[in-house]
Amino acid sequence: xxxxxxxxxxxxxxxxxxxxxxxxxxxxxxxxxxxxxxxxxxxxxxxxxxxxxxxxxxxxxxxxxxxxxxxxxxxxxxxxxxxxxxxxxxxxxxxxxxxxxxxxxxxxxxxxxxxxxxxxxxxxxxxxxxxxxxxxxxxxxxxxxxxxxxxxxxxxxxxxxxxxxxxxxxxxxxxxxxxxxxxxxxxxxxxxxxxxxxxxxxxxxxxxxxxxxxxxxxxxxxxxxxxxxxxxxxxxxxxxxxxxxxxxxxxxxxxxxxxxxxxxxxxxxxxxxxxxxxxxxxxxxxxxxxxxxxxxx
Amino acid sequence: xxxxxxxxxxxxxxxxxxxxxxxxxxxxxxxxxxxxxxxxxxxxxxxxxxxxxxxxxxxxxxxxxxxxxxxxxxxxxxxxxxxxxxxxxxxxxxxxxxxxxxxxxxxxxxxxxxxxxxxxxxxxxxxxxxxxxxxxxxxxxxxxxxxxxxxxxxxxxxxxxxxxxxxxxxxxxxxxxxxxxxxxxxxxxxxxxxxxxxxxxxxxxxxxxxxxxxxxxxxxxxxxxxxxxxxxxxxxxxxxxxxxxxxxxxxxxxxxxxxxxxxxxxxxxxxxxxxxxxxxxxxxxxxxxxxxxxxxx
Numbered sequence: 001x002x003x004x005x006x007x008x009x010x011x012x013x014x015x016x017x018x019x020x021x022x023x024x025x026x027x028x029x030x031x032x033x034x035x036x037x038x039x040x041x042x043x044x045x046x047x048x049x050x051x052x053x054x055x056x057x058x059x060x061x062x063x064x065x066x067x068x069x070x071x072x073x074x075x076x077x078x079x080x081x082x083x084x085x086x087x088x089x090x091x092x093x094x095x096x097x098x099x100x101x102x103x104x105x106x107x108x109x110x111x112x113x114x115x116x117x118x119x120x121x122x123x124x125x126x127x128x129x130x131x132x133x134x135x136x137x138x139x140x141x142x143x144x145x146x147x148x149x150x151x152x153x154x155x156x157x158x159x160x161x162x163x164x165x166x167x168x169x170x171x172x173x174x175x176x177x178x179x180x181x182x183x184x185x186x187x188x189x190x191x192x193x194x195x196x197x198x199x200x201x202x203x204x205x206x207x208x209x210x211x212x213x214x215x216x217x218x219x220x221x222x223x224x225x226x227x228x229x230x231x232x233x234x235x236x237x238x239x240x241x242x243x244x245x246x247x248x249x250x251x252x253x254x255x256x257x258x259x260x261x262x263x264x265x266x267x268x269x270x271x272x273x274x275x276x277x278x279x280x281x282x283x284x285x286x287x288x289x290x291x292x293x294x295x296x297x
Numbered sequence: 298x299x300x301x302x303x304x305x306x307x308x309x310x311x312x313x314x315x316x317x318x319x320x321x322x323x324x325x326x327x328x329x330x331x332x333x334x335x336x337x338x339x340x341x342x343x344x345x346x347x348x349x350x351x352x353x354x355x356x357x358x359x360x361x362x363x364x365x366x367x368x369x370x371x372x373x374x375x376x377x378x379x380x381x382x383x384x385x386x387x388x389x390x391x392x393x394x395x396x397x398x399x400x401x402x403x404x405x406x407x408x409x410x411x412x413x414x415x416x417x418x419x420x421x422x423x424x425x426x427x428x429x430x431x432x433x434x435x436x437x438x439x440x441x442x443x444x445x446x447x448x449x450x451x452x453x454x455x456x457x458x459x460x461x462x463x464x465x466x467x468x469x470x471x472x473x474x475x476x477x478x479x480x481x482x483x484x485x486x487x488x489x490x491x492x493x494x495x496x497x498x499x500x501x502x503x504x505x506x507x508x509x510x511x512x513x514x515x516x517x518x519x520x521x522x523x524x525x526x527x528x529x530x531x532x533x534x535x536x537x538x539x540x541x542x543x544x545x546x547x548x549x550x551x552x553x554x555x556x557x558x559x560x561x562x563x564x565x566x567x568x569x570x571x572x573x574x575x576x577x578x579x580x581x582x583x584x585x586x587x588x589x590x591x592x593x594x
Contacts, residue, residue, distance in 0.1 A: 141491035163456040194438035205502035210495040
């Protein structure tokens, strides 16, 4: 059962207990473009107490650099090397784990941030924001040239997704032998400033359905994201806590990584999902209303 | 185990045994825009023998009228009242089973053929081919007005599908109480003239994934399609045979409807899927290479 935090000593005890604080961002630090009340002060408090602060986000539409701009814009202190996004982790996975041969490339369904991370990791790609694929014209296989060097299809949230992109990705995945199917993350929805919209998991669902095959998923709750963090920074899992708003991504991710978990109720998960007879089987170690509650520590 | 047809008496026996012949079209009578060798002659033979001929297709991009034009163009005799498409069956389902109140409407992800069938059945709709929704511009909830009269989302194959359509459909399905989620059919792929492309099931997969909920599916193998046919024509299931190229749509459909089934190998299903240790559990009554084989009857 989760421990519900409410009194100042609860928050003070957690500050003492954990040295490394991993934060999901959307629904934890902000909702769309609106900061969660108290988030800036609490992050400042953690830094004053010499805590290691990491930001672990499944948002693959932004590179770490463009994510940093979002932090700046909202007035939240953050450094690029503290930010772990699923676009970055995907690029690292392709360059370090798949290790594609020099002439190989990936076909991208995704946005500029994903392309930026791929470029930074030296991964060649086609598709993505290429205007040729940003089209609602009919797609014809007769006019399509299959590039035999496409060795993986990478799919993230893409708000310009269309039938041409799905059709090309499907050709690579079915006609190029061994072509890998990778998704940045499997979030079914994402919280925009004005409500929920279909997420990266939904965007990749047509390929999953047409292929009858699940992709390799990089973002939370997959271990790949943690491997990526562990390759860059040192932390003691026993003194680390993951703070998130989503049971099936953030909390599962923390549990799979052997770190403690704290659920905040400012995002996707509702209080009703963690209490009562229909409560989820995913049980965080701690629950609090909002990250802002730590101001009382 | 299926009976493999090969000798002239096999074909003659089937002609004697069945009075009503239901045909899938793509992969059975034609592949894309290319007629299957002998299909025209065999259909003519059936008509000479006074057989009832019906065409039962999951293709929801065309209305019965536009499907008739395709038959004409390929030189295949067909009459509009012999054609049962999933667009038509979907429109009939909404008008006869859902019976929406007068002011209610559906939001369409789909093409002109689906719209035409909805209009013919007196079902009001928005979306579909409306140029407002044919866009790759970013979708913003802030600028979206939820129409409270949308009581169902209908999704079929739509080659101009995009994030705006998915986002609007998702809003109706999550914010309009009781909004129904209906798909014309669940085919994972469809056979274009030059190869397989993602099908209607793939196109609706983002909504299914984002909602975590399965839709009501109208086309084969669902019984809804058969109900629609039975409401219009009389046939004796014991003397009826369904001819198709796909086990999980055509053959399942025939079996669910209590009619006999014949698999042809000119479409999706390969011989290797019906023989050997990894054969499908869906077993047609008869198998033949091609509908053209019946010329020897």
